Amino acid sequence: MFSRLLVVLSGDGQADQVLLRRAAALRQADTRLCLWRPVRSPLGGLDYRFLTPELRQQVRHRSLATARAGLDELTAVLRAEGWPVNYTLTWLEKDAAALLHDTVCQQQASLILMRRDPGTLSSDLRHFLRLEQQACLWLVDTDNSLPPQxxxxxxxxxxxxxxxxxxxxxxxxxxxxxxxxxxxxxxxxxxxxxxxxxxxxxxxxxxxxxxxxxxxxxxxxxxxxxxxxxxxxxxxxxxxxxxxxxxxxxxxxxxxxxxxxxxxxxxxxxxxxxxxxxxxxxxxxxxxxxxxxxxxxxPTPAADADDSLAAAGLSQAE
Known part of the structure; x- marks a missing residue:
């Protein structure tokens, strides 16, 4: 149905597996999977800015190395299952919305799967919804690991x-x-x-x-x-x-x-x-x-967009 899936991972193993199971439900022969893992400083924005440049570099290097090792292991498992998959790793110091939008455009994603926290709306998500996104957004309630009925x-x-x-x-x-x-x-x-x-x-x-x-x-x-x-x-x-x-x-x-x-x-x-x-x-x-x-x-299509699955940037396989 959707030819290019972009899954936004958080580093929470259990929640990320729920996202991947949702993606697997939409899998077809030509479906490609892209994993995007934004990484923030584990120290928090204020403490991080007050570190010396050397310590900031060490924190960043260690955080990215840990995330990359996890992604390498995950992509190896997915490729063994037959998924055409690649991943993008990004270091974040500000709002993730603009980088998410850029990643969607670069990967030509037709569907985004993101984690959502019930009852809350993060600033990243709010800002992204207000950008001119072109892909369908599936916000997954990872507190419920079972698929929708x-x-x-x-x-x-x-x-x-x-x-x-x-x-x-x-x-x-x-x-x-x-x-x-x-x-x-x-x-x-x-x-x-x-x-x-x-x-x-x-x-x-x-x-x-x-x-x-x-x-x-x-x-x-x-x-x-x-x-x-x-x-x-x-x-x-x-x-x-x-x-x-x-x-x-x-x-x-x-x-x-x-x-x-x-x-x-x-x-x-x-x-x-x-x-x-x-x-x-x-x-x-x-x-x-x-x-x-x-x-x-x-997403709302452009005024002159043809009302078809392909023109909407969705379901390119059908």
Whole structure:
């Protein structure tokens, strides 16, 4: 499905193995694997800067040597299993987002697998999400070593100048991913609450028309997902509310019902401009901060990009 996988390793052996098992689930004959291991000073930024140049060099050399030895051992095992694999080792003193973006471009990655910590959003990850990334990002909840059992695709069925092209693209990718992982797919769209229209008189018909329009678009997306996937239309749900809180509530309700291995797939939210971008969060950021589990974020294609798997920089093998 994805021809070039970039796995971001942390040096935590158990968590890194969970990432590699997720990658193995997507493996095909021509899938290439790139491992990226960012290494930070074990002393911390402040203490590290106050070391003498000689001691700083020794700390850096020892840290990189230890990480390189681990990567050499890991790549040897993966190559013995038939993986075409290479690795990149990077010393970090600042934010990792820019270097991650550069690595993605250099490796022409079609999918990034990264570790995520449930309930938190690191500054590196936040900054990377706000760059113009071109690859699909799979954030793996490494606290749960088992793979997802269900995929929820959050679609935007709102009006667009060219129809629902982003939602159609996401539905196709979600169907392909669900089929490759052999898990059921569900489609979900969130419609803003319209009860306040009653303040302007009896506008029940207008509310019904809006809900009917979104329902019709959702049914079209079910058909597209069925064509791209197993041929069986997935379940589809429509709920009302603000997108961020509604998705958080939906995922938390699933987890309370005992579905703890659910993967959410959504598009990359639009960023606010100007000074407001410093305090306003996108919908994926809001969801990540409040929901555990695996999360897959599909980048927004360029305005003139053809809506195909190859043009999106994804699924180059299919």
């Amino acid at each position: 269900r995929l929820i695709a959050a679609l935007d069925t709102g009006a667009h100048a060219a129809g629902c092209v982003p939602a159609e693209r996401l539905a196709r990718h979600a169907a392909t991913l669900a089929m490759r992982l052999s898990i059921p797919l569900e489609l979900l769209t969130v419609v803003p609450q319209l009860g306040w229209l009653g303040e302007f008189g009896d506008l029940t018909h207008a509310q019904d028309d809006v809900l009917a329009t979104h329902s019709q678009r959702l049914q079209v997306l079910r058909g597209l997902a069925a064509e791209q996937g197993s041929g069986v239309p997935p379940e589809a749900h429509l709920c009302e509310g603000d997108a961020g809180p509604a998705l958080v509530t939906w995922m938390n309700d699933l987890q309370r019902a005992g579905y703890n291995r659910v993967m959410l797939m959504m598009g990359c939210g639009q960023l606010a401009g100007g000074l407001s971008s410093f305090w306003r969060s996108t919908i994926p950021e809001k969801v990540m901060a409040r929901v555990s589990g695996d999360l897959c974020i599909l």
